[in-house]
Amino acid sequence: MxxxxxxxxxxxxxxxxxxxxxxxxxxxxxxxxxxxxxxxxxxxxxxxxxxxxxxxxxxxxxxxxxxxxxxxxxxxxxxxxxxxxxxxxxxxxxxxxxxxxxxxxxxxxxxxxxxxxxxxxxxxxxxxxxxxxxxxxMGTEMVVVNENWSMPECLKEMRLQAEEMDEIYYVYVVDDDERLRGVFPLKKMITSPSVSKVKHVMKKDPISAHVDTKIEEVVQLIEKYDLVAVPVVDSIGRLVGRITVDDVMDEVREQAERDYQLASGLSQDVETDDSLMRQTTARLPWLLIGMIGGIGNSMILGNFDSTFAMHPEMALYIPLIGGTGGNVGTQSSAIVVQGLANSSLDSSNTWKQIIKEAIVALINATIISMLVYIYNFVRFGANNTISYSVSISLFAVVMFASIFGTLVPMTLDRLKIDPAIATGPFISITNDIIGMLVYMSITVLLS
Missing domain, CATH: 1.25.60.10 (MgtE N-terminal domain-like)
Incomplete structure (x- = not known):
């Protein structure tokens, strides 16, 4: 069924x-x-x-x-x-x-x-x-042996501890002060049964996490070193627990959901079966901000009535300018947020990343503006103001949106604010307003 x-x-x-x-x-x-x-x-x-x-x-x-x-x-x-x-x-x-x-x-x-x-x-x-x-x-259920135990003593204690556990991922080795010293390889239990002490066969200096380590860093440890569990130690190195891969997968999924919802303009976690009130309060804040941004855009356009009267065809390119700026900014910020999340990017290298993004933006902006210029050249002719203003505006908007979309999430990360906020409506609204200002200003200068 x-x-x-x-x-x-x-x-x-x-x-x-x-x-x-x-x-x-x-x-x-x-x-x-x-x-x-x-x-x-x-x-x-x-x-x-x-x-x-x-x-x-x-x-x-x-x-x-x-x-x-x-x-x-x-x-x-x-x-x-x-x-x-x-x-x-x-x-x-x-x-x-x-x-x-x-x-x-x-x-x-x-x-x-x-x-x-x-x-x-x-x-x-x-x-x-x-x-x-x-x-x-972390959980506290784990099999722990002392580095000074003999192999027979170790096996006996392992059997006793294993009876209370559902799964055994690793056997951890501690000293007399409960400090983590190593991991006991189960293979050695079979291949080296005559070894006198556990410390002679254990793997020393295992990968571990501190109790105050952020969950995101624990996830990176598990991913980087292909672990199924990570031991957790306190400030003086004592073994206090372990985190298993199934624990962090739940956290990874929840974090991904939170980031996706932030990027989509939701101010809090919501599910499809949540109440109408909860879903409304989660969506409304960004919608109101978007409404304010739209009003700001209309006010900007309202100040250029005379320009529209001279060049009515300008209105045809408003969606192009705003949409391109929003898309470029969202792309740039999404790449940065992903890099910050998986630690392939460090917020301390902000200027290096901005320079790299500026070079990519320069290539993209040149190609986009040239294609639009060719289209307008064919449609309106070489001497039409719109042929130049749209292309120049697109070039400026792509450059600004790329740099802005890179700078904002990296700045938020340095301020300890979730950078995923920058991948959503915030970037789109800002780029839309700036794009309109640039477009109108350049058209006025060329008129």
């Missing part, structure tokens, strides 16, 4: 209170598929489903749900149920993500009902970190 058929079948079974058949249907689904199903059901139907799941599956499903649907669902449940049915069966990083969404009072209530005191303590510690740092994203 496809998704729609499963959803219709589940709704029908829930209406009939047929728990057995609902449970049988859910047994064949992955937690992510059940979560997707719960996202589309109303809260009471989702609650009916959760009561039929075993605790581990219920916890996995909750993690996979959309934030808004999950919040609505958790608001109906008492803190004790959330703690004992969900949090007790989650890794600490997932539990922190769930608890962080709630107010402080409910957080404290949930933490008081967690049976594993050590897990509750780890969650409390993780909640102290900024959610946009490695400390806020």
């Amino acid at each position: 496809n998704k729609e058929e499963i959803e219709d079948k589940v709704k029908s079974l829930i209406e009939d209170k047929d728990s057995e058949n609902v449970k049988e249907l859910l047994n064949g689904l992955h937690p992510a598929d059940i979560a997707e199903l719960c996202n589309d059901l109303d809260t009471e139907d989702a609650r009916f489903i959760y009561l039929l799941l075993d605790n581990e599956t219920a916890a996995d499903v909750l993690i996979e749900m959309d934030e808004d649907a999950r919040k609505r669902f958790l608001d109906l449940l008492p803190s004790e149920t959330i703690a004992k049915k969900f949090v007790d069966y989650m890794d600490t990083d997932d539990a922190v993500d769930i608890i962080r969404e709630m107010d402080e009072e409910k957080q404290e209530e949930i933490l008081s009902h967690i049976e594993d005191i050590e897990q509750a303590g780890d969650i409390v510690d993780l909640l102290k970190y900024d959610e946009n740092t490695a400390g806020g994203l």
Whole structure:
């Protein structure tokens, strides 16, 4: 059955209170598929489903749900149920993500009902970190061995620790002070069973992140060194957690969505199923700014009535000037924002990038302005003012838009403001207004 058929079948079974058949249907689904199903059901139907799941599956499903649907669902449940049915069966990083969404009072209530005191303590510690740092994203579940252990002792301890974990990516080696010293290669456990100490076979100086490292930098570490997990250390080098690739992929997706929405002129994160009010408030600010920009443009054009009277054909090229400037500026800013995001570009090299962009703009501006001049030459003749003013204006607008589209995001990045703001309406509106000013001024000078 496809998704729609499963959803219709589940709704029908829930209406009939047929728990057995609902449970049988859910047994064949992955937690992510059940979560997707719960996202589309109303809260009471989702609650009916959760009561039929075993605790581990219920916890996995909750993690996979959309934030808004999950919040609505958790608001109906008492803190004790959330703690004992969900949090007790989650890794600490997932539990922190769930608890962080709630107010402080409910957080404290949930933490008081967690049976594993050590897990509750780890969650409390993780909640102290900024959610946009490695400390806020890491989990504490990992296999850790001491560099001075013998191989038999190491194997015994690894088996004990592995029983409490779903996945094992790396085995980390620490010293007596819990400082990260290396990674224990599992292959060595088979090929070198007679080696006396772990420190003799471990890989020293592993790639790691600090608790205050930004998530974007953690993503770059994983991508650059092809890792599936990154150990996290505190200010004195003690191993405090690890971040897995699945954790950062969620963050990468969310960041990409935020950047795309900023570039599209949305002032906050929105989903297709959000309320009308939320979608309106997310879109309206930039639309109002665009409206003000349009009014500014009309005021500029209104001051050149006499010029339009002399050269009525000028109006034909207003969309060309404004559209070209907006497109060029958006292209330039998008390239810069992408470079800043993947660290292939540094905001400290602003002038170097501006010079490079200016050279590219010079080539593009020359080609575009020459093509338009040839078109106008054929249409209006060599002595027509518009033949010259449109081409010169296009050349100036492309040069300005390229440099402006490069300078703005790099400046925003140096000011610690998300440069993705510069790839959207901000660039288009600014270039449109400047383009009109340039076009009108050059036409007046040539008249």
